[in-house]
Amino acid sequence: MKDPFPFKPPPSLVQAVQPWAELFSLPTLPLHIHEILASSLLYTLIYWPISPLISRYVVGERYDKLSRKRRVNWDAHVVSFVQSTLINCLALWIMFADAERNKMDWQARIWGYTGALGMIQALAAGYFLWDLVVTSRNMDVFGPGTLAHALSALLVYSFGFRPFVNYYAPTFILWELSTPFLNIHWFLDKLGLTGSRVQLYNGLILIATFFSCRLVYGTYQSCMVLGDIWAALGTGPTHDPDGVPVALEMGDYVDSSGFVIGASEIPWWLALSYLASNLTLNGLNFYWFVMMIRAVRKRFQPPKRKDSDRETQVCVPEDVHTEAKLPASVEDPLRRRRV
Structure with a gap:
């Protein structure tokens, strides 16, 4: 599938990036550098001035009364909400529409490249460039x-952009299907709707998507990529016209077999770094899930009465709930990611 981004990289920008791409062995970077910069610019504009303008229109004085630190955090959550929603939709579309990706075997999943998969890599990199x-x-x-x-x-x-495991780019992006609901949960707290029925329904969706996308689907895909990388260690892509290669987007960087020119065996440092990051994030997902359940439950459980309260038979109104704050590591997994 060709890159669906509507614009091509300017030749001058490609020439400027080319020496760096060759130095760091990132041959497909020049094809997508404009997407990295464009996505970073988009998130910058959302952060300011779009988020302050919309926030003042929607919540009024609540936004203006926030301190500088809380306002920065608020605007960052707006960017996170928009980015996670956008990239999840694009990842799902590419997974169904990219016919070349769906034909890939284990070798193509490691070294294969399509323009659409490169775009997903670029949009994710652009977000983290903005984040940095x-x-x-x-x-x-x-x-x-x-x-x-x-x-x-x-x-x-x-x-x-080596390229390396481009096949799994949209797969692991889907870990973020729960992130829009996590941001909604955060905004409801800040708007004084902690313990409301809206937050209850959103919390149930949050837990369901987090469990299914990260713990079930994410763990399964982590095992898949681990197996593919293990099979690829010490070898390079084969160029058998009747076997592995599939018809990918052709260009200066892709040869007739569908692999990027210069693709070679995976260095141990890259394999170990990728696998260590993936396993660490999987462990964090399970930890975040436990913390998330505790935090959500706390919002909808009435406070425990003290012994003195029981003796005087003081009733606790049913609509009183404790203010529970999500752990910092759970508040925004998208900003604390990534593989």
Whole structure:
């Protein structure tokens, strides 16, 4: 499937990036550098001025009364909501529409390339480029941990331009199907709707999508990519016209068998880095799920009465709920990702 992005990279931009792409062995980067920059620009505009304008229109003084730190966090959640919704829709569409991707066997899943898969890699990298800039400019809000995560996630997604496991790019993007509901949950807290019926319904959807997409589907796909990488260690792509290769988008970077020119065996450092990141994130997903259930339950359980309350028979109104805050690591998994 060809790259569905409506614009081609300017030749001058391709020429400027080409030396860096050759230096770091990222041959498909020049084909998608404009998408990285365009997506970063889009998220920058959403962060400011679009989010402040829309937020003031929707919630009025509630937004204006926020402190600078909380306002920065609010606008970042708006970007996260838009980005996760957009890229999930695109990932689902490509998974169904990319016929070349659906024909890939284990070798093509490791070294294969299509323009559509490269676009998904680029849009994810563009988000983390934006994240890196915003986090570095607001260290008092996000802290060094978030900065380190943004940098590492950008590097991990950049590996896809070798190309490397492009097949799995939309697959692992679907981990974020729960992220829009997580952001809604966060906004409901900030709007004083903690424990409301709307938050209850949203919380149920959040838990269901997180469990099915991350714990079930995500764990299965992690086992799949682990098996593919293990089979590829110490070997390079074969070029058998009657076997593995499929008809991918042709160009200067793709040869007649469908593999990017120069594709070779996977270095151990890349395989181990990718697998370690994937296993770590899977472990975090299970931890986040437990913390998420605890936080959601806390919002809808009445507070426990003390012994003195029982003696005086003071009734606790049914509509009183405790204010429970999601752990920082759960509040926005999209910003703390990624493989």
